[in-house]
Amino acid sequence: MDDSVLHDFTQPDQLSDLTLIVQGTNLFVHKSYLAEWSGVWRRMFLEDYGNPEEAKEIFLSDKKLNEITELLHCIYATQKPISEENVSYLLELSDEYEIERIKKRCEEFLLNQERSIQSLYLAQKHGLKILFKVSFEFAKTRTVEELESSSEYKLLDKDVVIKIYSEKVNMMRNYANDLRQSESRLEITCDKLKVEKENMKRSLQLVQDIWTTPNKRCYKHITEEKFDFSCSDCNDKVRWEIRRLCVEGQHVRVYFPSQSKHKK
Template identity: 55%
Template sequence: MTDASVLRDFTQPDELSDLTLVIGGTPLHVHKQYLAEWSPVWRQMFLEECSSPQDLHEIAMPDKNLQEVTELLHCIYSTQKPISDANVRFLLELSDEFKINRVKERCEQFLKNQECSLGNLVIAEKYNLRSLYKRCMEHAKTKTLEELDSSVECKKLSQKTLLKIYHDKIEMLRDYSKDLTQKDRQTLKDCDTLKMEKENMKRSLQSIQVLWESPSKRCFRHIADSAFNYSCADCNEKIYFEVRKLCGEGQHLRRYFPKQLDKKSST
């Protein structure tokens, strides 16, 4: 619908147009009743401008920009031109001035679909766009102090909004610091547990290691030897049995490699 050919040409009157807005010498032919429905400000203006609204045929708008007002008219007439980067700023200003809430809401929706920025926060504050304001405030508190201090946009914000940004920022950092303290405590606890497990593991390994040094764990022929006889099949068999016994209950395996053990037992 943005094609220029389907857009209404307001410089040409139609059978029902009963009012001209004159901007810089150019007449824009519009419909009183229609505009009045969109804007309470216009409605008031039409009623107050002259004693009988029927006699009102022309309103001069010397301080307005022809292209911008035309764009606004395109947005409220049935052509419903879409809001864009090119028109959103002045459409907001005009719809705010003439209280054309439906256009204002469309502008806000358009800005809400954009990435949050300090620039949009300035706009949200200026035109009292609450939903956009809230969203951009969430974004603003994530900026660094340096970014906030050096931002030109921040200088356009009210003291109240600035204070709220810094306040939210402090709160966010406080939560973050609480979170870190908690994590730190948990890490210390985990560290203690790991130390204990490491000691237990060492003990288990040592108890296996001493098997080769204990004469009672050898076969009867080598029970009196000063060292383990690795070439004796019976001694090796006995050691194998002892190691199996230690591992048999699988306590240390379950404790240190629980996941691997689960996998084995399930396959």
């Protein structure tokens, strides 16, 4: 946003009925407008002064000029956007002055930023429920090193830290269970493969036996001891026998999914 379109609060304004004095600078503002945004200011004007007309100057002795000016820019008609630079102190100020709409806008701004431990900390500190929920989900998936390297980590409430760690323990427990289940599944597969291996050995032996088994020959050579490689009928019988064994062995393909894909 172009700063030139922003309201200059240091310029006296005929309609202004209140001066905020921050670090020696006068900011000319409007009581009814501030009261509309902030419950604290509203009570201050009504209760502390009895007659609202009496409140003409308020010293904000512990505040910074740029931060108060930024807050005013955000609530006045120009409505300066929330940014990475102003979000922290705007949350502080809107908490102190009960400016719920600015708080809401800060939370919306943070929800659109990348999740971080800082956003978890701000959510915890200022009671931003939605931001807390999503930031917590983020935090529990970080490594311990990542958590501890964040400067806001030390500022988190003890029970929040405990909650993060117990979530991490739960996640590890689930992971260990998954591993155990995969392990037993693999053991079952391994046993099946051992059986298959024995079956294949037997099939290979059968293939080898074909040449030495007379009843696998054609009717002309069925009594001969040696296999006659030149007989096409004998060769056909052998081929047929081997094809049958291959068909029987087809099901082992399920154990080699990538290889069976290539052969199709």
